[in-house]
Amino acid sequence: MRGNLHTHTFWSDGDDFPEMVAEWYRTHGYNFLALSDHNVLSQGIRWDKERTLRAKAGTDVVATYLERFGPAWVERRGTGDDGEIRLKPLDEFRSLVEERGRFILIPAEEITDKAENVPVHINATNVRDPIAPAGGRTVVEAINANLRAVRDQAERAGREILAHLNHPNYGYAITAEDLAQAVLERHFEIHNGHPGVNQRGDDLHPGMERLWDIANTIRLVDLNAPPLIGIATDDSHSYHGKPGGSHPGRGWVMVRATHLTAEKIVAALAAGDAYASTGVTLRDVAFDPTARRLVVDIEPDPGATYTVRFIGTRRGVDTAGTPIDPDSLEPAARKNLGRLRTRHSERIGEVLATATGPRAEYTLGGDELYVRAIVTSSLPVADPSWEGQVQEAWTQPVGWMVREAPPAAPR
Secondary structure, rough: EEEOOOOOOOOOOOOOOOOHHHHHHHHHOEEEEHHHHHHHHOOOOOOEEEEHHHHHHHHOOHHHHHHHHHOOOOOEEEEHHHHHEOOOHHHHHHHHEEOOOOOOEEEEEEEEEEEOEEEEEEEEOEEEEEEOOOOOOOOOHHHHHHHHHHHHHHHOOOOEEEEEOOEEEEOOOOHHHHHHHOOOOEEEEEEOOOOOOOOOOOOOOOOOHHHHHHHHHHHHHOOOOHHHHHEEEOOOOOOOOOOOOOOOOOEEEOOOOOOOOOOHHHHHOOOOOEEEEEEEEEEEEEEEEEEOOOOEEEEOOOOOOOOEEEEEEEEOOOOEEEOOOOHHHHHHHHHOOOHHHEOOOOOEEEEEEEEEEEEEEEEOOOOOOOOOOEEEEEEEEEEEEOOOOOEEEEEOOOOHOOOOOOOOOOO
16 A cells, blocks of 8 residues: 655645645555644634635646636635635545545644754654644654654544654754664654755765664664664645655555555554555565565566665674764864764665565575665656656665574575
């Protein structure tokens, strides 16, 4: 099942009506969509100025909305510059776009917080009520406080709610150490389709994948905590082709759930029974804990070739890293340093093996803390977030559950 968990509409800083956004995902092969506006759920009565919405979208979204859903659905009042239009809440419009067994909508919120003067954003999927940002003296405190708020609502409401940390490299706000030390956090965005979130890092800052490996290594070695589960999202805001905008369809999560319900989807994600993708489809990904073997089976696209890299960190690696002295940097680099203070060993997140073709496997030799796979296609993505971007898929870390097992026979 394919879905997006990070989506914005006119209820916050997106540029289209929620029905129109949901319709885009429904007609583009998605099975589930979480509408996750900033610090708000699409609930209650709300009227917005039509001219404001047109200006926000840069096009006549009201005319398009009327054409799709008709004047009997679209509620308007006033005329001219005083004309307003009602934003429909999720409970009112979901029946127009959902399809049994094919497409569902899930209520969600981007809990938009900050600490230490940097953004701390956490998505909560399948929420019942809005969750106010909890704050904190430090980034880690803020992450944990918001996660506790999500957990408290889940217990009160008696429902499964998934929390995931958004775009850690946005403003280079969240370090690998933060990701590691916030051990209540189990999920984060390995890929975010917004062009402004520094997905690949820069000469100073690690990209999202390396953040993942550093954080997971620190968790396993120093904190006796499970590794993070990676997801991909759109973080979509722009639905009208704005150059440089955050468009839909750039990243998604594929979930192995038995039923198309919010509860089953959240449960599968919580268990890590999912992979992240920007275009590559996997027939299957499986880890046999007895044989200690990870197998990746790709659904090939015509004309595509595939490279599978198995990534992991071996035992005995130094997790402390080397301190960065800001005074040793050039002024521009010092200004851009942000909260980064440590360079970590290149032995963290090594390429353990490489294979080509539609199927690949890796058997753990006994000294790996974990192993994950990244599949890279030769095909470009349809709507790239950066020049030269190709299709990829990321599997979850495995092997850490049995990392104390004796070494296997030499390969």
